Amino acid sequence: MAKLKTICSYLEKHLKLGVIPDYSNALNGLQLENGGEVKKIVAAVDACLPVIKKAVDEKADLLLVHHGMFWQGAQKIEGCQYEKLKLAMDNGLAIYSAHIPLDVHSVLGNNVLLAKAIGLKNLKPFFEWRGIQLGLRSSSRMSRGVLVERVKKALGSEVHLCPGGPNQVSRIGVITGGAGAEIYAAAAEGIDTFITGEGPHWSYTSAEELGVNVIYGGHYATETFGVKALARHLAVKYKIKWDFVDHPTGL
Numbered sequence: 705m706a707k708l709k710t711i712c713s714y715l716e717k718h719l720k721l722g723v724i725p726d727y728s729n730a731l732n733g734l735q736l737e738n739g740g741e742v743k744k745i746v747a748a749v750d751a752c753l754p755v756i757k758k759a760v761d762e763k764a765d766l767l768l769v770h771h772g773m774f775w776q777g778a779q780k781i782e783g784c785q786y787e788k789l790k791l792a793m794d795n796g797l798a799i800y801s802a803h804i805p806l807d808v809h810s811v812l813g814n815n816v817l818l819a820k821a822i823g824l825k826n827l828k829p830f831f832e833w834r835g836i837q838l839g840l841r842s843s844s845r846m847s848r849g850v851l852v853e854r855v856k857k858a859l860g861s862e863v864h865l866c867p868g869g870p871n872q873v874s875r876i877g878v879i880t881g882g883a884g885a886e887i888y889a890a891a892a893e894g895i896d897t898f899i900t901g902e903g904p905h906w907s908y909t910s911a912e913e914l915g916v917n918v919i920y921g922g923h924y925a926t927e928t929f930g931v932k933a934l935a936r937h938l939a940v941k942y943k944i945k946w947d948f949v950d951h952p953t954g955l
Contacts, residue, residue, distance in 0.1 A: 747935035772801030
């Protein structure tokens, strides 16, 4: 058993929540408190109602997510929002969210873990965003086809390819989640192949015009790595149980 406040204090420092910028509605950190004790952590990508129901069924005390409950901003506590909060509170389930701080973490982050799962070497930060480097780049050389197969294997799912760049790749950029709209910035930094989760429709045609390959791996699929690694890390540190709730969106 661990104290919720102890875990939150550790995460505040370990993830540098007070230093790393994010979107205002991310509300990184503890979003819902419980009675103060944690025996089991459940990790998930989204703090949605089906995930909360599964976490309660798993008898979790702490739900650790990448996307928290308040992306839509201030809302009336009614309907599904009421149901989520009531279900969690009635069952002593605390909810903790870590968004950009978990994407960019050098050990437990979505970017680094996806890049390593693909087998990319010589990783270096790239893409300046609000004073931080949001992604990773690699000088790994291989054929585009080999890289696509590696990404598919790492994600365990199909990907969507825009073959706008060279068949032999050597300057690969990785930003998980919904970074496809940053195709112009990636191209400006010399990236020939950009791996991300999803992007707007125009990002495909723009990539073709810019001469850049884009591998769209899925927003959800590219962001399962961090919450799993963080939950596992906390479970070892505090000698408690953990599990992962898989609720893919297909996007």
